[in-house]
Amino acid sequence: MSYLPLVGLPADTYESHGFLYHSIGDKYVRAVAEAALCTPVMIPSMIDALEIDALLDHFDGILVTGAVSNVHPPHYGETPSAAYEPYDHARDATTLKLIERVIARGMPLFCICRGFQELNVVMGGTLETELQDIEGRLDHRAPVHDDVDVRYAPSHAINIRPGGMLEKMLGKRETMVNSIHRQGIKRLAPGLAVEATAPDGIIEAVSVRDAKTFAFGTQWHPEFKALHNPDSMKLFSAFGEAVRAYARKRSAPAKQIA
Structure with missing residues (x-):
């Protein structure tokens, strides 16, 4: 293949001085470029001006990022609250539709943090917010610290499901991960399998x-x-391989019908 396949990353939105901006954190685009070995391309969160299927025709995979904002509760049947803010309605409108179409197409999809929660909502699951206030839950928020290495340091173990996709990628049944979220899955969507x-x-x-x-x-x-993280490299390498396989299939000449 003479080109690096394209991975789309839907953007967050925020307002400043009366203008709306679209943005993606450097760590996501860098991981796609340097760990998955693909070309990252931002997808603006402007569903009113996008034709999703025509857009996806140009991509070989999609990565849905984390964000400061939470998914708006009405998308999973709950009542919005100021305690659950901030929200990003433009992102919700774009990513929820985008994830649905990516799955229907059979495109490679990697969803992280907010994207992970959006995936569950798209598939029919629900979320719970402010986990640190719920009895029996850990405080899954990042520590308050100026050093990002401290905020993103591994903070708790995960138990990996035997025989699942994650065990096959990592080759083990337990590892340490960072924890930087207030919202999590409440009811798992029927189309998803728990991996850890x-x-x-x-x-x-x-x-x-x-x-x-x-x-x-x-x-x-x-x-x-x-x-710098062997587990992360295995995840992004697997995603990158799937993206390249999809790109090869997409670029292969169609078989002629006799």
Whole structure:
């Protein structure tokens, strides 16, 4: 293949001085470029101006990032609250539709943190917010610290499901992960399989049942300094291989019907 396949990353939005901006954290695009060995391309969160299927025709995989914002509760049947803010309605409108179409197409999909939660919502699951206030739950928020290495340091173990997709990628049944979230899966979507859980039972990784290719999500952040984390490298390498396989299939000449 003479080119690096394209991976789309839907953007967050924020307002400043009366203008709306679209953005993606460097750690995500860097992980796609340096760990998955693909070309990252931002997808603006402007569903009113995008034709999703025409857009996806140009991509070989999609990575849905984490974010400061939470998924708006009405998308999973709950009442919005100021305690659950901030929200990003433009992102919700774009990513929820995008994930649905990516799965239907059988494209490689990697969902991280907020993206992991969006995947569960798209597939019919629900979320719970402010985990640190719920009896029996760990505080899954990052420590308050100026040093990002401290905020993103491994903070708890996960138990990996025997025989699952994650065990096959990592080759083990337990590892340490970082934890930087307030929201988690409450009711697992019927189309998802649990791949790993935290000590308090919070779901930390899922795969899409009967997926045609790599369709996987993590609640933690494997993109952070991915090149220096063997687990992260295995995840992004598997995603990159799936993206390249999809690109080869997409570019192969169609068989002529006799």
